[in-house]
Amino acid sequence: MTGNMISIETAGGTGKMGAYMAAPESEGAPGLVIIQEVFGVNDFIQATVEAYADKGFVTAAPDVFWRLEPGVKLNPNVEAEFNRGIELMGQFDQPTGIKDIQATITALRNHPACNGKVGVLGFCLGGRLAYMAALGTDADVAVSYYGVGIETMLDQASDIKIPTLLHIAEEDGFVPPEAQAAIKAGLTADNFDVRIYPGVDHGFARFTGMHYDEAAANLANERSLSLLNSVL
Known part of the structure; x- marks a missing residue:
């Protein structure tokens, strides 16, 4: 399913932000915000938007670097x-x-095809922002792929009430073993699901990347889809 760029009015009338969006033809679909890595709304992020639209989600990836x-x-x-x-x-x-x-x-909540429920799913920087969105937005569910620096925000974990799934690469140089241990120890409430993927590196789910691992990516994506479908 091919997407297209739309324009979103940002908070406080600060301007219009672009977002790459794709939607299924059926109504009553759940919404999903895809949050980019540090590389912008590039081919991988656009393909991810299209893939989730094909799975029945009203999906959009905001251009979060637009102010820069x-x-x-x-x-x-x-x-x-x-x-x-x-x-x-x-x-x-x-x-x-x-x-x-x-x-x-x-x-997305206000989109005519959406059932009013919206999740967030992000990679790398977007994985960190997905965790922050679980704290600071009204999202219904959050999924983080190899989010960086989450171990520095564990003191706020008790404020997160929505289902939150974290995918962590065991060999991730940006999320070293002590950070992984802190995350596992700090996110034990029932709404958290922390999954560590052995033998893979940061970016293992980016199919255009040098660290792509098909088996780990497929497993993580299946877990993500299962959670999103159950909540949304």
Whole structure:
């Protein structure tokens, strides 16, 4: 299913943010916000939006870097583009990004095809933002793929009441063993599900990436879809 760019009015009238969106033809579909890595709404994120639309979700990926540089689409396999993504992440204001994710959630809730329930699912930076969205938005469910720095936000975990699934790569240099242990120990409430994938590295679910692991990606994606379908 092919998507297209739409425009979303952001909080407080701060401007219009682009988002890549695809929707099933049926009505009464759940909504899903896909949150980008540091590489923007690139081919992988657009393909992910289209894949979830094919599975029956009204799906959109907001261009969360739009205040810095609208329309970022980077190839992480090109060193200069990878470095540009890291640079943008350093400039990105995450609390404002959460407001933009909320604006996307609201837009999907109000979409005529949507049943009013909306989840969030993010990768890397987006995995961190998905955890933050579980805290700071009205999302109904959150899924985080190899979110970075979540171990620094565990003191707020008791404020998260929605089902939250975390996929962690055992060999992730950005989420070292001590961080993984802290996350496992800190997220033990019934609404959390922490899954660690042995022998794989950061980015294992990005099928365009050098660390892609098909078996781990398929397992993580099945778990994500199962949770999203059960909640939404």
